[in-house]
Amino acid sequence: xxxxxxxxxxxxxxxxxxxxxxxxxxxxxxxxxxxxxxxxxxxxxxxxxxxxxxxxxxxxxxxxxxxxxxxxxxxxxxxxxxxxxxxxxxxxxxxxxxxxxxxxxxxxxxxxxxxxxxxxxxxxxxxxxxxxxxxxxxxxxxxxxxxxxxxxxxxxxxxxxxxxxxxxxxxxxxxxxxxxxxxxxxxxxxxxxxxxxxxxxxxxxxxxxxxxxxxxxxxxxxxxxxxxxxxxxxxxxxxxxxxxxxxxxxxxxxxxxxxxxxxxxxxxxxxxxxxxxxxxxxxxxxxxxxxxxxxxxxxxxxxxxxxxxxxxxxxxxxxxxxxxxxxxxxxxx
Amino acid sequence: xxxxxxxxxxxxxxxxxxxxxxxxxxxxxxxxxxxxxxxxxxxxxxxxxxxxxxxxxxxxxxxxxxxxxxxxxxxxxxxxxxxxxxxxxxxxxxxxxxxxxxxxxxxxxxxxxxxxxxxxxxxxxxxxxxxxxxxxxxxxxxxxxxxxxxxxxxxxxxxxxxxxxxxxxxxxxxxxxxxxxxxxxxxxxxxxxxxxxxxxxxxxxxxxxxxxxxxxxxxxxxxxxxxxxxxxxxxxxxxxxxxxxxxxxxxxxxxxxxxxxxxxxxxxxxxxxxxxxxxxxxxxxxxxxxxxxxxxxxxxxxxxxxxxxxxxxxxxxxxxxxxxxxxxxxxxx
Numbered sequence: 252x253x254x255x256x257x258x259x260x261x262x263x264x265x266x267x268x269x270x271x272x273x274x275x276x277x278x279x280x281x282x283x284x285x286x287x288x289x290x291x292x293x294x295x296x297x298x299x300x301x302x303x304x305x306x307x308x309x310x311x312x313x314x315x316x317x318x319x320x321x322x323x324x325x326x327x328x329x330x331x332x333x334x335x336x337x338x339x340x341x342x343x344x345x346x347x348x349x350x351x352x353x354x355x356x357x358x359x360x361x362x363x364x365x366x367x368x369x370x371x372x373x374x375x376x377x378x379x380x381x382x383x384x385x386x387x388x389x390x391x392x393x394x395x396x397x398x399x400x401x402x403x404x405x406x407x408x409x410x411x412x413x414x415x416x417x418x419x420x421x422x423x424x425x426x427x428x429x430x431x432x433x434x435x436x437x438x439x440x441x442x443x444x445x446x447x448x449x450x451x452x453x454x455x456x457x458x459x460x461x462x463x464x465x466x467x468x469x470x471x472x473x474x475x476x477x478x479x480x481x482x483x484x485x486x487x488x489x490x491x492x493x494x495x496x497x498x499x500x501x502x503x504x505x506x507x508x509x510x511x512x513x514x515x516x517x518x519x520x521x522x523x524x525x526x527x528x529x530x531x532x533x534x535x536x537x538x539x540x541x542x543x544x545x546x547x548x549x550x551x552x553x554x555x556x557x558x559x560x561x562x563x564x565x566x567x568x569x570x571x572x573x574x575x576x577x578x579x580x581x582x583x584x
Numbered sequence: 585x586x587x588x589x590x591x592x593x594x595x596x597x598x599x600x601x602x603x604x605x606x607x608x609x610x611x612x613x614x615x616x617x618x619x620x621x622x623x624x625x626x627x628x629x630x631x632x633x634x635x636x637x638x639x640x641x642x643x644x645x646x647x648x649x650x651x652x653x654x655x656x657x658x659x660x661x662x663x664x665x666x667x668x669x670x671x672x673x674x675x676x677x678x679x680x681x682x683x684x685x686x687x688x689x690x691x692x693x694x695x696x697x698x699x700x701x702x703x704x705x706x707x708x709x710x711x712x713x714x715x716x717x718x719x720x721x722x723x724x725x726x727x728x729x730x731x732x733x734x735x736x737x738x739x740x741x742x743x744x745x746x747x748x749x750x751x752x753x754x755x756x757x758x759x760x761x762x763x764x765x766x767x768x769x770x771x772x773x774x775x776x777x778x779x780x781x782x783x784x785x786x787x788x789x790x791x792x793x794x795x796x797x798x799x800x801x802x803x804x805x806x807x808x809x810x811x812x813x814x815x816x817x818x819x820x821x822x823x824x825x826x827x828x829x830x831x832x833x834x835x836x837x838x839x840x841x842x843x844x845x846x847x848x849x850x851x852x853x854x855x856x857x858x859x860x861x862x863x864x865x866x867x868x869x870x871x872x873x874x875x876x877x878x879x880x881x882x883x884x885x886x887x888x889x890x891x892x893x894x895x896x897x898x899x900x901x902x903x904x905x906x907x908x909x910x911x912x913x914x915x916x917x
Contacts, residue, residue: 302727304713306717348681350725385641388720390719392715394637394727
């Protein structure tokens with residue numbers, strides 16, 4: 252057994268760290284070349300390649316007082332995989348770029364990789380390579396590549412049509428609820444709180460569900476990373492359309508409803524972000540087909556309508572319009 | 585004409601920034617989907633795909649007092665492309681992950697993209713997508729993908745053989761010389777200094793040269809990002825061999841020799857880093873073939889020998905061993 256107790260990056264340097272990561276990672280599926288050279292390599296068939304990149308920045312996306320390194324490893328890959336899910340792609344390989352402070356413990360980096368390898372195993376993603384730099388603020392950037400069946404089977408933001416229904420998987424708002432509890436009820440270990448906290452710490456990208464969306468013929472999807480409203484707005488802007496959303500049927504989980512007031516829960520569902528659910532548009536019958544086949548709940552939350560691009564009408568009881576406080580999480584606002 | 589004078593990221597927010605970047609970038613070659621969705625997509629033929637990622641971190645790799653944003657755009661892509669050159673890959677697409685402070689000017693980001701597009705145009709790389717986050721420290725991470733001819737035609741670190749010569753393209757040390765001048769002679773505009781400064785600010789990745797190495801049958805290469813000795817050590821560790829280096833024939837450029845003492849120049853050549861030249865091993869005749877065909881100088885600097893993995897003997901006049909001060913740039917040391 253090897254111990255790296257209290258060893259920090261200043262003690263071992265960049266190259267020894269990469270060696271430790273390489274040892275921990277081991278052989279990765281389907282690669283011609285992995286960690287340890289300037290680039291990684293894999294053989295491609297004639298399929299379409301998709302790629303996406305996403306970053307987690309210290310004190311912006313995570314707080315080391317709240318997120319463990321192992322959870323961060325899970326989440327960092329989850330958020331990039333979620334981008335592939337939003338496109339209907341099958342994940343293939345991941346490149347991990349870490350900017351770490353010199354006080355970061357070696358064991359923390361290995362914990363990070365343990366979490367990363369856990370989720371990589373679930374979704375059969377090769378940890379293909381990466382890069383390590385020093386910095387004053389931790390920045391984790393993961394780029395993932397995947398394959399798609401064909402150009403007409405990629406889920407896009409721009410293919411929504413007036414008359415389609417808007418649906419979402421799972422329970423948006425759970426991550427925001429979990430984050431609130433992590434910050435304000437850190438010691439509370441009741442089962443409801445724990446599950447909500449897990450929604451924030453270890454989101455589960457909808458890779459499997461995405462594959463089924465493509466098979467069913469869905470054309471338009473996005474993942475709810477910025478928040479339900481903000482992400483719906485992306486679809487509406489790209490598709491040059493408006494939407495009506497019915498506030499009364501928004502799918503807050505019973506866990507969120509049990510822990511917060513109705514208005515708090517509504518705000519979390521609409522603007523919370525970081526849920527990494529799939530928000531998609533399709534005909535009612537197509538959504539029913541999707542819904543009956545998936546293991547996660549699928550809720551119809553509104554309609555795509557003709558109107559100014561990006562406009563969302565949030566309708567309450569009796570169809571009256573509600574005011575929106577804000578539009579989901581955005582950087583620099 | 586559009587003005588963004590003194591507009592910072594807090595004024596426009598993430599999505600408007602991405603729109604501006606999308607407009608500036610325009611249609612990119614060979615893509616099915618580019619900026620504006622969750623992932624980018626391109627059709628692959630049956631070739632091998634290679635990918636590499638590299639980061640530039642503020643106050644570690646660059647200083648906004650020294651590097652202009654446009655130069656940073658060039659350099660950020662150059663350093664990732666150099667990783668592909670080190671593998672003998674033909675570049676294809678780039679994903680750009682930017683962590684920016686809220687005080688970063690919008691115009692600075694666009695300047696960055698102008699530099700990026702310049703070098704992308706030179707090497708026919710598609711700017712395929714990316715991500716923008718807020719941070720307290722600027723971090724630019726670029727992941728590039730490329731294609732290789734076949735598994736046996738990838739340049740690796742592990743294929744050096746005892747008896748081979750060690751060669752390097754161009755003039756290592758020029759970037760270190762340029763950085764010193766940028767810090768200590770910022771106002772000096774004589775032509776020698778300007779050229780050395782450009783070596784640091786706008787390195788030219790050896791993509792074209794790399795292609796010729798592969799054609800000639802070279803199997804082992806690395807780019808000199810960490811410094812000649814540190815990068816040679818990577819090859820020696822991977823190939824489980826030692827090396828003799830002849831200090832007297834190291835290729836310091838006449839510009840470096842003219843601006844620094846002999847010992848300063850030697851130190852810059854050996855440990856400077858950030859030159860992004862190709863360091864490779866091959867038979868003498870193969871190196872001669874490479875040398876006679878390339879537009880950049882190629883210098884034989886030593887021999888691969890049997891011995892402890894990673895050991896470098898630096899030989900001075902009359903073959904006496906020299907002491908090394910340090911081993912090139914490493915993070916966290």
